[in-house]
Amino acid sequence: MKIKKVKKDKAIKMPGENSCLRNRGIEYYRDDDILPAREYMDKVKVLLESLPYIKQYSGRIVVVKIGGSMMEDDSNMESMLNDLVLMKYVGIKVVLIHGGGKQITGMMKQKGITAKFIDGLRVTDREAVNIVRTVLMDEINSGIVSFLNSQEELAAGLSGADGNFINCSKKIYIKDGREVDLGFVGEIEYIDTSIIKDILDRSLIPVIATLGSDSCGNVYNINADTCASGLSIALGAKKMVLMTDVDGIMEEIDGGKRIISRLTARQCINMIEKGKISSGMIPKVKACIKALNEGVERTHILSGIRPHSILVEIFTDKGVGTMITGKDSE
Ligand SMILES: Nc1ncnc2c1ncn2[C@@H]1O[C@H](COP(=O)(O)OP(=O)(O)O)[C@@H](O)[C@H]1O
């Protein structure tokens, strides 16, 4: 039977499907629907174009750090977490590290404590470290893990103090030649990656709150950018992506702000010295430089607010945000 002979009233449009013709329970294509429509060819093209990147990253570790500054908007967070789920399903071993700076400052304010920072590092006394633990683990980590696990088992949440896997000592910080007491801010001594590798081997995304502990049981707050570089190095990550609330490193040029697409380690140091990179951006560039020096292939600072910026960065040749490179010639 020719399709054309099917009466019009037998055509059934199924929700979300192509309009099709039915006769005696059999479905037929319409004449104009035998070749896939252009929109589908476009989708296939996008998939094929991402193949080289999927090949490059499949089976490799990508460490993604999300800052507290980009967590304010739930729909934005959900969209970003869904991007990570996609990355996981194409075989990338995603390790998610989160800070929670804004939320910690918010809770401290509620308790009448003023947050204090030195070069982007939070001064953390005993009371503050308890607030940091509560906010990072009870609110942020559990929120991310339950979102990821709401459809199927996708994530396992932990902090670096669990099993003492991020071993710390008290950070000695020197500013302008003088030692500054940052309180319970941890300096990473060593990271036992076996627990993270176990989670990855189970095809789960480790979601890590940036706490660490020493062998006496003291818990420390570790700057999340510093922690991301420590973990990237220890895990031999291919790429480290620091996602934040700005599009990348910016510089004022001719009265306007421009996003820098690529910066070398030396240029970054120069910008810090000139005060062009300040506050929370300092630990980020330092984290990128350390990671590059110790074997991580690529480091990026990009927006966690612009939808799908991480997918554009990984699966296309379009640069987004700022890539920090180790060598001047790169
Ligand atoms: N040169 C710079 N370019 C962009 N942002 C900068 C620069 N210098 C300082 N910053 C600040 O760094 C902030 C990001 O760090 P931070 O607030 O700690 O975010 P996160 O929570 O993601 O760690 C930006 O919102 C911006 O205010």
Ligand SMILES: [Mg+2]
């Ligand atoms: Mg920060």
